[in-house]
Amino acid sequence: MKNDNSGIRLNRRGALLATASIAALWGGGLQSAFAQDSSDASASDEFILEEIxxxxxxxxxxxxxxxxxxxxxKPGDFALKGMRKIGDIFNYATGVQYRDNGAKGAGTISARGVPQTSSIPVFGIYLDDTPVSTNSSFSSGSSLVFDGMLMDIERAEVIKGPQGTLYGATSVGGMMRYISREPAxxxxxxxxGVDLSKTDGGDWSKVVNGRISVPVVKDKLGVTLSGFFEDTGGYVDYLNGATGAVEDKNIDDSEVLGYAADILFRPSEALDIRLKYMKQETDFATTSTVQLADALGDDALVGDFTTIDPAGDFWLDFEIMxxxxxxxxxxxxxxxxxSHVEYELGAVSDQTFALAGLVDFFDGRAPGTTTAVLVNQAAGSKKFVQEIRLTSERMGNFEWLAGLYYADEETSNIQSAQATPAFNVYAITFPSDYSEHAAFGDVTYYFNENFDVTAGMRLSKNKIQLSYVTSGALLGAADLEGDTIKDTVGTYLFSARYRPSENLSLYARVASGYRPASANIPIIDxxxxxxxxxxxVSADNSWSYEIGAxxxxxxxxxxYDVALWKIDWANFQAFTVFNGVRTGGNAADGLSAYGLEGSFTFRPTTSLSLTTNITYSNSTLNADEAGFGGVEGEQIPDLPKWAGSLQGSYMFNVSDSWDAALNGGLRYTGSAMSSYGNSQSILPxxxxxxxxxxxxxxxxNGTVTFGLYATNLFNKRALVNREDSLLSxxxxxxxxxxxxxxxxxxNIKVDF
Structure with missing residues (x-):
């Protein structure tokens, strides 16, 4: 049997991470432990760095x-520290912001001043070579992410800046790839492993996970089965809007079940065949959204964390083959x-308090006649992807890559509100069909061993068609089939690398990314x-210019790892407002963003490391934008200019066979406005x-790991995001x- 000793062994000669591992979380966060045997520490001041x-x-x-x-x-390292959501990664990494919408997998990701401005994501998610993100505007894809932190993942690669040439649509500001662990x-x-925790003022939470990997035929066939169950206790209480009394405690609890199977077949040294299946099911009663007393502060209506939205039935499922x-x-x-990727987001919520009076008015009923109004929402996507790629070895001064890509995606989106006694408040459905054909490639030329340049291009042909059917008192009857929208987009990549020494690498990069054109939901005058x-809604393109060391x-x-960058994003897709109704559109001009990222790790001894990360991002509009209320020069909402973190790790021997690590971190997020200054619907x-x-x-001890942790150590009541909706x-x-x-x-984790 083989132990997976990726933990904190100090008295065994290991390795520090390579230079780029400076984003490590508190010394053990990126695939490593400290290098030197404790007995050698006084004999040498030199560290050994392992190449990643x-x-x-x-x-x-x-x-x-x-x-x-x-x-x-390494997501597994974060999980051992009580950080089990995708946003926890970005708290301790540079250049990426996560907007948490109050439930696991519910949120948006932005990078390098590129905000989430419409229904198509701007930050791509891959599982190995499978694109998980949707390319459609009509399946709620911009407000959810595949949060694979607890799945069988070896590492997550966060790539900042547009990645349109190698990864296609939606990677406008950056992307992340989950790299799954290969079978033994x-x-x-x-x-x-087992994890048990308690949230102040809330319920207990628990996580159980396991993995088994078996070489069925040595060196030929390996199989891995893995899974987890996460039960997260709530901390938001339900407040009856009519009586003002708290009626239910901690209603924002959630459950996540994930499981996977992975088969690797190697019939010869030249051929690998790998089959993977992954399923993740999330259920929760409501999000952790809190009703605020007013727009002047962050006080809740009652207490610290309360909501007037009663518990409902919410789910988010991902299935990847x-x-x-x-x-x-x-x-x-x-x-x-x-690949086949399928996801479904659904919700059934009781909106009687908000809508019953409106139903009585529309149907001419006596006030109080309507006893219930249930709002149903269901959105999803089914996508098939085929990619073929040929990657050369170095041939003299050249190496190259060429590929073909095909995607076919069907999406659904159904929304309705039905009252009791029977009354159709509204019902709307707008399914869409999206397809993409692309060819891509790049070529690298080596002038010598220390200097090379790369040029790449991708040509994508996209097609989307939307249907639109409505009924009910609020929307009336309509049955529309939109035109098929066709679009051809090119994305490009140019980079240069110079390595003056083995301890320094310099680069310059110019790259572009895009989101495909889309049909739009009609608004009838x-x-x-x-x-x-x-x-x-026209395709949008971003161009990035970057230098780094x-x-x-x-x-x-x-x-150290530092980068200076600038991004221009012209006519970006955005939600616009017509006659008080929000729909899709394009910015009249665009935005310009620039910034810097730096990550620095100092190791005064083999037992102590200090890491600081810093991000500065300035993202502003190029012109007035009447469609969504923006003003020329205005900072983009929800994107703080400054963010950073400071981390420290001290490792020490407990005994001959047991080692320990004490880790601490501070994370900072700067202030930001919640909306544009002249927004018609949201108060800034x-x-x-x-x-x-x-x-x-x-x-x-290398086999068994025990952990104690505290997140939000000083119990700070800190607002992450807010929305102040303007009523007529x-x-x-x-x-x-x-x-x-x-x-x-x-928690406790045992490796066999």
Whole structure:
């Protein structure tokens, strides 16, 4: 049996991470432990740095040599520190912001000043070579993410800046790839873990997970089965809007069940065939959104965390299947991946308090006649993807990559409100069909071993068709089939690398990304009967210009990764408002963003490391934008200019066989406005900056690891985001999501 000793062993010669590993979470966060045997520490001041290999450029490369800003993280290490959501990764990484909408998988991701401005994501998510993000505007894809933090993931590669050439649509500001762990081919491996925690003022939470990997036929066939169950206790109480009394405690609890199967077949040294299946099911009664007393502050209606929305039935399911073939041709590798991705987001909520009076009015009923109004929402996507890629080995001064890509996606979106006694308030459905054909590739020329340049291009032909059917008192009857929208988009990549020494890599990069054109939901003028919305939402393109440096001092005590960047995003897709109704559209001009990212790790001894991350991002509108209320020069909402973190890790021996690590971190997010200054529907309110602390202690003998942790250590009540909706009466309805209160937990993990 083989132990997975990726933990905190100090008295065994290991390795520090390579230069780019400076985004490590508190010393053990990125695939490593400290290098030197404690008995050798006084004999040498030199550190040993282990090279990290990533596949961000669709080929294996040293992380230091990738001409782009890439951070490699281990979700499993975060989970042992009580950080189990995708947003926890970005709190301790540079250049990426996560807007938490109050439930696991419910949120948006932005990077490098590129905001989530419409229904198509701007930040792509991949599982290995499978694109998980939707390319359609009509399946709620921009408000949800595949949160695979607890699945069988070896590492997550966060790639910042547009990635349209190698990864296609939706990677406008950046992307993240989950890299799954390969099945064992030589020795049996297994692990199991349990985590128990308590949130201040809330319920208990628990996580159980396990993994078993078996070489069925040594060196030929390996199989892995894995799974987890997460039960997260709530902390938001239900407040009866009519009586003002708290009637139900901690209603925002959730359950997530995930399981996966992975088969690797290697009939020869040249051929690999891998089949994967992954399913994740999330259920929750409501989000952790809190009703605020007014737009002047962050006080709740009653207490600290209360809502007037009663518990309902919400779910988010992801199912991912893929088959990958890799064949070594000697001079290159032929790769083929066939994937099926399916997700569904659904909600059934009781909106009687908000809508019953409206139903009585529309139906001419006596006030109080309507006893219930249930709102149903269901959106989803089914996508098939086929990609074939040929990646050369280096041929003299050249290496190259070429590929073909095909995607076919069907989406559904159904929304309705039905009252009791029977009354159709509204019902709307708008299914869409999307297809994409693309060819892509890049070529690298090596002038010498220290300097090379790369040029790449992708040509994508996209097609989408939308149907639109409505009924009910609020919307009336309509049955429309939109025109088929066709679009051809080119994306490009140019980069140069210079390595003046083994401890320093410099790069420059110019790249573009895009979101595809889309049909639009019509808005019918009640007077003329004409559609007053733009019939087509045009594709948008971002261009990025970046220079960076990755390196370390000669003795490896100080390592760094810094980048300066600028992004231009013209005519970006955005939600616009016509006659008080929101629909899709394009900005009249665009936005310009620039910033810097820096990550620095200092290792005064082999036992102590200090890491600081800093992000500055300035993203502003180029012109007035009447469609969504923006003003020239205005900072983009929800994007703080400053963010950063400070982390420290101290490792020490407990005994001859047990080692420990004490870790602490501070994370800072700057202030940002919640909306544009002249928005017709949302009142702009500042969300203040926040500083939070986390801490954990781990003890391990290489097989068994015990951990204690505290997140939000000082129990700060910190607002993450807010929305202050403007009513026609001039009043506002205010709500927000807060950082989870202090959570203290313990866990144990056993590797077999």
């Amino acid at each position: 290999i990533v596949t961000a450029a669709r080929r294996e490369q040293s992380l230091q040599d990738v001409p782009a800003a890439v951070t490699a993280l 081919m030589e020795e049996f491996r297994a692990s199991a 893929s088959g990958t073939l890799n064949y070594d041709l000697g001079w290159g590798t032929l790769s083929s991946t066939s 009640p007077v003329t009967g004409n559609d007053i919305a733009d019939p087509v 990755k390196g370390s001092t000669e003795n490896k005590r100080l390592s 309110v500042e969300v203040g900056g926040r500083v939070l602390a986390d801490m954990n202690l781990s003890v391990s 009466s001039g009043a506002t309805i205010s709500s927000g999501v807060f950082e989870r209160p202090r959570t203290i937990g313990a």
